[in-house]
Amino acid sequence: MKVFIRVDASIDIGTGHVMRCLVLADQLRARGAIVYFICRAHVGHMIDSIVAAGYQVFALPMQVGGSCNLDVDSFLGESFHEDALSTAGFLRDETACWVVVDHHSIDWRWESLLKQEISGMKLMVIDGYANRSHVCDLLLDQTYSPEGLARWSKLVPSECRILAGPEYALLRPEFSVIQKITEDKKIKKMERFFVSFGGIDKPNATLAVVDMLSKLFGSTVVIDVLLGKENPHIAKIKHRYTDSASVKLHVQPDNVAVLMEQADLAITAGGTTVWELCALRVPMLIISIADNQVDLAKxxxxxxxxxxxxxxxxxxxxxxxxRLEGFRQDVGELKAMRKSQEKLMPNHKISIGDYMVGML
Incomplete structure (x- = not known):
């Protein structure tokens, strides 16, 4: 089984899409699939990280003078028509069983064109926004919405299989293992924080939050700060806190789940990190750093x-x-958040790879 994943990372897009697609790729590889990535070479593209994980990447070049800006329609780096044709060019000499798309700027137009160019393949879309139509065989929406499946009823074909809800979140296996350890965890007081605003954090919310926590709590707590290698502010943050006794900086570590599990409270942006924290029953404060994070946060x-x-x-x-001062006096609300997370995401054992193999 050959699977091609069309996904991008950049300073403006962030790293979350690539990270969750790597989880899916690992699931598929474990089931015997050969997985390829197709990525635009934006600034902050993460192609090296994908290759380091053992996957071949077909790189789409940036246009001369092109850039990825804050207009979500331009995240592709060129027109949807050209992007779809370029993607099809990599598939013509291969027999693709599945094409997976995880991209803000791809919708039914790109998907229809790809299906016209490449016959016989199945198409999976990863999308948590329900703000555009898709022509796909399988749709994964790993977010929570009170509307549930109903919000997709007019946006995908009637025969499309929909997997919706955080129980379908693409999380690394370590989160399922650590989840078992956290079940009996008791919060008595706030002693340890986890701070993460994604792999990029272009506005540098991380530094602002760590500054506030340091001023409020001093050396009485431990503050674990997660940073991506592509974070444009990493030098500034390191300069301020490398020698701190209470602030611990972690640059793309291998033990993220352990760091999260140790926290009594997390402060984060919207995105995949929310579901990782939810799986581990870590109470969290969300501060959005992009417009597309607001609905999830609310x-x-x-x-x-x-x-x-x-x-x-x-x-x-x-x-x-x-809020921080209130939690310092009374951790009751933190305990209530843990109970709500347990109801929202009771047990995470679902493999999207199994669904994909089963649909062939």
Whole structure:
């Protein structure tokens, strides 16, 4: 079985799409599939990381003078028509069983064109926004929404199989293992924090949050800070906190699940990190750093699995300090978040790879 994954990372897109596609690729490889990636060579593309994980990458070049900007329609780096044809060019000499698409700028137009160019393959789309139509055989929406499957009813073909909800989240195996350890964890007081704003964090919310935590709690707590290798502010953060006794900097470590599990409270942005924390029953405060994170953050707040404080606008939401001081006095709300997370994501053992193999 050959599988091709069309996904990008960049300074503006972030790294989350590639990271979850690597999880899917590992699931498929374990089931005997040969997996290839097709990626645009944006600034911050992560192609080296994909190759290091053992996968061949077909790189789509950036146009001369082209860039990936904040307009979500331009995240492809060129027109959807040209991108679809370029992708098809890599598939013509191969027999693709599946093509997987995880991209904000790809919709039914790109997908229809690819299906016209390449016959006989199945198409899977990973999309948590339900804001555009798709022509696919399998759709994965790993987010939580009160609307559930209904929000996709008019956006995909009637024969499309839909996997919706955080129980389908693409998480590395380590999270399922650590999840068993966390079941009996008791929160007595806030002694350890986990801070992560994704692999890029272009606005540098990380530094603002760590600064506040350091001022409020000093050396009485431990602050684990997760940083991606592509973070453009990494030198500044290291300069300020490398010698700190309480702040521990972790640059793309292999033990993320362990670091999360140790925390009494996480402060994070929206994205895959939310589901990793949810699986481990870690209470969290969410501060969005991109518009497309807001709906997820609000829905998590609505179901009680997190508290959404608002967006980072160069300044932290004013309620962050009061929330932290409140939790320091009473951890009751943190315990309540853990219970809500357990209801939302009771047991994570589902393999998307099994669904894909079963549909062939």
């Amino acid at each position: 829905n998590m707040d609505l179901c009680g699995g997190a508290v959404y404080l608002g967006a980072f606008t160069g300044k932290l939401p004013g309620s962050l300090r009061s």
